[in-house]
Amino acid sequence: MILTIASGKGGTGKTTVAVNLALAVASAEQDSRLLFLDCDVEEPNAHLFLKPSVVAREDVAVRVPRVDASRCIHHGRCTVVCQFHAIAALPNETLVFPELCHGCGGCALACPEEAISEERHAIGIIEGGHADGIAFAHGVLNVGAPMATPVIRRLKRRLSDEYDLAILDAPPGTACPVVESMRGADFLLLVTEPTPFGLHDLRLAVQVGRDELGLPVGVVVNHDGVGDAGVDEYCESEGIPILMRIPLDRRIAEAYSRGIPLVEALPEYRDRFQQLMRSIRKEGQQ
């Protein structure tokens, strides 16, 4: 099963739920093969809680054009076909802007002089390892690099049938990196908080995951007890099940601030997260 955990709004507890769910399942189901992918490659945080031993590192690169000046005759076909303004043919020179390049290869295919080859432009890294019997990997986008999606796409290549459960921790928002993190999931768990901001962004996340991608969804209400009844009313009217509630509790906030997983700080949560996993499996089958 591929389970993506997302939220729309940031800071609602995606990473908390993802990490503790993984740890709870790992301790209860020792034969299960678990994979954890931190897809928030702009600001990855799961490693701060899972503390994996990193055993492998790989570069993520976009293939950007390299123009052979001796063959280029500056007629500018590359500039016409590029949809991203990443290559500009000037009268005497052809300039490449690697930060804008999506690596589609269109310019190299289109150049009649075959003057364009491709070279790797690093935009981030992927680190992989293990934590408490969980196979772990995260992507880290380079500071200053704009495109997170290619890093997520590469990270997702680690998905395979050899795992019984893969947990993907998605970035906040609803734009393309979030879509990439949700695409292909079997179930989408949305973590929200019972506030007007939480509700507004939950609606958007439901639009992406359930309405556009057709995924089954369930909700975890975090920081329960603050705010208003909007999230409950919305879930009720949309028929979206609320699978768990985590109260606003200073002990939880303090453990989080120190990087201690909730299931370690408050062991009663081990059972609660195992129960959450059973609820997800049940909902996912319907």
Add this chain to the structure above:
Amino acid sequence: MKQVVVLSGKGGTGKTTVAAALGHLASQEAPIVLVDADVDASNLDLVLSPQLRAKYDFFSSKIAVIDPASCQSCGRCQELCRFDAVLAPKEDGEPYAIDPVACEGCAVCYYQCPAEAVRMEEPQDGLWFRSDTAFGPLVHAHLYAGHENSGKLVAEVRQQAKRIALQGSHEYVIIDGPPGIGCSVIAATTGVDLALMVTEPTVSGIHDLERILGVARHFGVPAVVCVNKYDINLGKSNEIADYCADLDVEVVGRVPFNTIVTEAMVAGMPVTAYRDGPITEELRNVWSSVRDKLADP
């Protein structure tokens, strides 16, 4: 006219709460324009009670569409697509199709299809709005769920806000930024006069602060830091202070944790307009430091 952006790296640290408060406080001293640059999960309007004045369509991305009648099923498009966006037919000889969600809009299939069966369509990607609030004009936007080019929409709302500010002699443009460090953050950050980084005293908050300060440095934007919910972990708050001191980045505020922030959100108001108290007092200090920094960088 000076522009300040509120950023954080990590989501949910209180960017919008701080941006709304700065908007409220700044507007008591000078005319301002507000911008919500978190275009895929915008929340600033929820605490500003905006009156919508105008609504504009936003187009930017392109999507390939295969005409099934012209497709000769050669599979060239699938072979060349680097984004796994071409769906092969179930039976040989049937037409290929494009998965619009996966399509990057690169037009490689459009240019390379030997049968010229591919066309590029320009779907609407979102909307942007001009509104009025009690504190000044607000430029905000809504990127349609799952659409691309959030960075371009951010650039658009910033451009419009700048135009309004210059036309109306507004002194400040206050921008509520998106989380992360990617394209929309870069679009919200380049060319501003100051970035206010809102962080929280947690391992995640510190980790993400380091990266967002890196972005500001990369684009040559001066930055200051506000520690929100500082009393959740005093040790980590001190760690942030030490880290910032090492980098010569000023900490301009330490805002305590208080559920009054959520109460103000439920009431739909900036917390500084909702009630006086320690939160409002500290946010006043933040605004006066930001104002001084903008006057004398």
